[in-house]
Amino acid sequence: MTKAITAAQMKHYDQYTINTIGIPSMVLMERASLALRDEILKQYPQAQNITIVAGSGNNGGDGLCVARLLQIAGKHTTVIEAGNPNHFSEEHRAQAKTCDYYRIPQLTTLDTIDSADLLVDAIFGIGIDREVRDPYASIINQMNAASAPIIAVDVPSGINTDTGEVLGTAIKADTTVTFTFNKIGLTTKNGQQYAGRIVVADDMGTYATD
Ligand SMILES: NC(=O)C1=CN([C@@H]2O[C@H](COP(=O)(O)OP(=O)(O)OC[C@H]3O[C@@H](n4cnc5c(N)ncnc54)[C@H](O)[C@@H]3O)[C@@H](O)[C@H]2O)[C@H](O)CC1
Ligand SMILES: [K+]
Numbered sequence: 001m002t003k004a005i006t007a008a009q010m011k012h013y014d015q016y017t018i019n020t021i022g023i024p025s026m027v028l029m030e031r032a033s034l035a036l037r038d039e040i041l042k043q044y045p046q047a048q049n050i051t052i053v054a055g056s057g058n059n060g061g062d063g064l065c066v067a068r069l070l071q072i073a074g075k076h077t078t079v080i081e082a083g084n085p086n087h088f089s090e091e092h093r094a095q096a097k098t099c100d101y102y103r104i105p106q107l108t109t110l111d112t113i114d115s116a117d118l119l120v121d122a123i124f125g126i127g128i129d130r131e132v133r134d135p136y137a138s139i140i141n142q143m144n145a146a147s148a149p150i151i152a153v154d155v156p157s158g159i160n161t162d163t164g165e166v167l168g169t170a171i172k173a174d175t176t177v178t179f180t181f182n183k184i185g186l187t188t189k190n191g192q193q194y195a196g197r198i199v200v201a202d203d204m205g206t207y208a209t210d
Pocket of ligand 1: 032
């Protein structure tokens with residue numbers, strides 16, 4: 001049984017790694033996204049048109065980062081920015097700038113949700129802290145209704161990381177790639193139902209010993 005932790009424990013490990021050990025957050029983000037890219041290429045090799053739906057934080061930052069990595073790997077990637085640009089995290093902003101150089105479309109329209117071969121859920125990760133409302137709720141519902149499989153980044157958006165409960169509405173993922181350790185919420189019956197196949201990406205550089 002692999003170890004499972006809470007959002008607070010994960011944040012502690014991340015902050016310790018970044019602020020005490022000194023591995024930059026962007027390095028962790030790149031390494032998390034490389035693990036995510038590898039899982040996507042392994043599990044969905046046929047997917048050519050991949051739409052990444054990004055929230056405003058670092059879960060969205062992972063999404064923008066993997067959009068670039070997948071384009072370099074020969075995929076056609078499109079980002080849908082679901083978050084408020086005024087709330088973009090520093091890392092999210094940096095990843096969006098990189099996507100500009102790689103000419104990756106960053107849209108606010110939703111029609112590529114229905115035409116994609118694969119959807120990447122990068123809306124919310126361990127930072128979710130309240131009920132999901134519009135516009136996110138309707139975007140999540142549209143993603144769940146689409147024909148494409150969904151791979152969730154770290155935690156299916158809308159699922160409480162610690163309890164597995166649905167915060168209003170949540171992504172029903174085929175696969176979830178969660179970073180460093182599994183999350184307690186994804187070991188619950190409900191969490192597993194929404195996470196689908198869980199892959200723990202455990203070598204992305206976070207210093208995680210107590
Ligand atoms: N070592 C690692 O595991 C790393 C993980 N990374 C990724 O970072 C996210 C956590 O990022 P964070 O910015 O803290 O939060 P989120 O992106 O999950 O949430 C974004 C943002 O959304 C706001 N918010 C929360 N709940 C709601 C809601 N219901 N409605 C609207 N908005 C909401 C809140 O303000 C949050 O700030 C982690 O999951 C990984 O994907 C890093 O990449 C690096 C290493
Ligand atoms: K997510």
